[in-house]
Amino acid sequence: MKFVLIGCPGAGKGTQAKKLSKHYDIAHISTGDLLRDQIARKTELGVEISKIMEEGGLVSDEIVARMLKGRIQEADCKNGYILDGYPRNVPQAQGLEDIVGKLDKVICIDVEDSKIIDRMTGRRGCPKCGSMYHVRYNPPKIEGVCDNCGEKLIQRKDDNEETVKNRLDVYHKTTAPVIDFYKEKGLLATIVGSGEIEDIFSDIVKALEE
Ligand SMILES: [Zn+2]
Structure with a gap:
């Protein structure tokens, strides 16, 4: 089984990808992780990627495609895989079939922007032990203090309303055409x-097995 998982930041894509990967015994391929992995392992491609990023450039579709081609040859992809974070634009979506063949489905996890803003701006984390909380949905016993280790909780800089709104705007602008592309192909759920x-x-699972 091969499918694409689309969803805005904070939609719970990572959580679902993890569960789906276990359920179907397929690989979870996140292109963001792939990039970081190449850089960390200092592969030929990794060196090329770090150079582009240091210069403030964007990693080209061609590089991501090359990376993806290599990744799907690995043993854990024999039953299939979930693509997470790819394709991000229509040219990538058009080129994807050449790399992976026919997709079984494209799953879009849809959450209203207001809910995402609520989820993300309420997050608080412990800088010491990494425990995560939410001011309303998962509050610590004492406000602003980690249950686990007593450290003062902090809000990540990226989790303020303005940044979250901006990220959502960028997501909608770039992803809407990809969603339309797959809708026309009859692959979208x-x-x-x-x-x-x-x-x-x-x-x-129901949508995948329809
Ligand atoms: Zn803590």
Whole structure:
């Protein structure tokens, strides 16, 4: 099984990808992780990528495609894979079939912007032990203090309303054409992503097995 997972930042894509990868025994391929991995292992491509990033450039579609081609040859992809974070634009979507063949489905996890803003701006983390909280949905016993280690909780800089709104705007602008592209191909299944993790998971499984 091969499918693409689309969803805005904060939609719970990572959580679902992890569960789906286990459920179907398929690989979870995140292009962001792939880039970081190439850089960390200092491969030939990794060196090329770090240079581009240091110069403030964008990693080209061609490089990402090359990386993806290599990744899907690996053993854990024999039953298939989930593509997460790719394709990001229509040219990438058009080129994808040449790399992976025919996709089984494109799953879009859809969550209203207001819910995403609520989720992300309420997040608080512990800088010492890494525990995560939410001011409303998962508050610590004492406001602003980590249950686990007593450290003062902090809000990540990126989790302020303005930054989250900007990221959502960029997401909608770039992803809407990709969604339309797959809708026209009859591959798109849109899943409401605002409920419980388990319910969203079973909705995705249902859509994949339709
Ligand atoms: Zn802590």
